[in-house]
Amino acid sequence: AQSVTQLGSHVSVSEGALVLLRCNYSSSVPPYLFWYVQYPNQGLQLLLKYTSAATLVKGINGFEAEFKKSETSFHLTKPSAHMSDAAEYFCAVSVRNTGNQFYFGTGTSLTVIP
Amino acid sequence: DGGITQSPKYLFRKEGQNVTLSCEQNLNHDAMYWYRQDPGQGLRLIYYSQIVNDFQKGDIAEGYSVSREKKESFPLTVTSAQKNPTAFYLCASSSTTPRSYNEQFFGPGTRLTVL
Numbered sequence: 001a002q003s004v005t006q007l008g009s010h011v012s013v014s015e016g017a018l019v020l021l022r023c024n025y026s027s028s029v030p031p032y033l034f035w036y037v038q039y040p041n042q043g044l045q046l047l048l049k050y051t052s053a054a055t056l057v058k059g060i061n062g063f064e065a066e067f068k069k070s071e072t073s074f075h076l077t078k079p080s081a082h083m084s085d086a087a088e089y090f091c092a093v094s095v096r097n098t099g100n101q102f103y104f105g106t107g108t109s110l111t112v113i114p
Numbered sequence: 115d116g117g118i119t120q121s122p123k124y125l126f127r128k129e130g131q132n133v134t135l136s137c138e139q140n141l142n143h144d145a146m147y148w149y150r151q152d153p154g155q156g157l158r159l160i161y162y163s164q165i166v167n168d169f170q171k172g173d174i175a176e177g178y179s180v181s182r183e184k185k186e187s188f189p190l191t192v193t194s195a196q197k198n199p200t201a202f203y204l205c206a207s208s209s210t211t212p213r214s215y216n217e218q219f220f221g222p223g224t225r226l227t228v229l
Contacts, residue, residue: 009154032216043118043204043220044157090156094216100145100164100208102218106156 023091
């Protein structure tokens, strides 16, 4: 069975500080991993995805994530938070050949303090 | 512009009424999905379809129905049997080709409120 755990439903950082959002996954086979961002009353927008080509994945808006198989983690980071980063972030796992189904974490709400 | 459209953006329903949420995509994707989002619970899968005229129940299908008569369209009906339908509903689509990596593209959502 596949599942995703996002530690910390709310994270607050100061503007300019490091952003670290945690995601751990459970999968019996090599997964695809994704981070999405959601602004209030909007749909989800893809930030980045891991598809086994490289363990360090760079995405949009300065975000990146590192796939660590030994830790079953895919944490999202950004060196310097901007006010516009305030949003809800979702980690998701998809397993090949399972009908393209996604399994989402419960989300992490990021607040950026000026 | 390719993408997914959902309508309406806001929908109000009286108890006992059925309502239908629209989802259309022009990305030529075979697979389409409906999710329900509640605060603190993430996204939960209601129904999905991988091909026209075929669909499968997700984790919370009770009280919902769908159809997939056209590749571009995947409407969701919230029936009176759904006891707590107030939520934010998201439609998504994805390619099913092997190198697509399953990325799902999302629409802007419909917020349903039961009065």
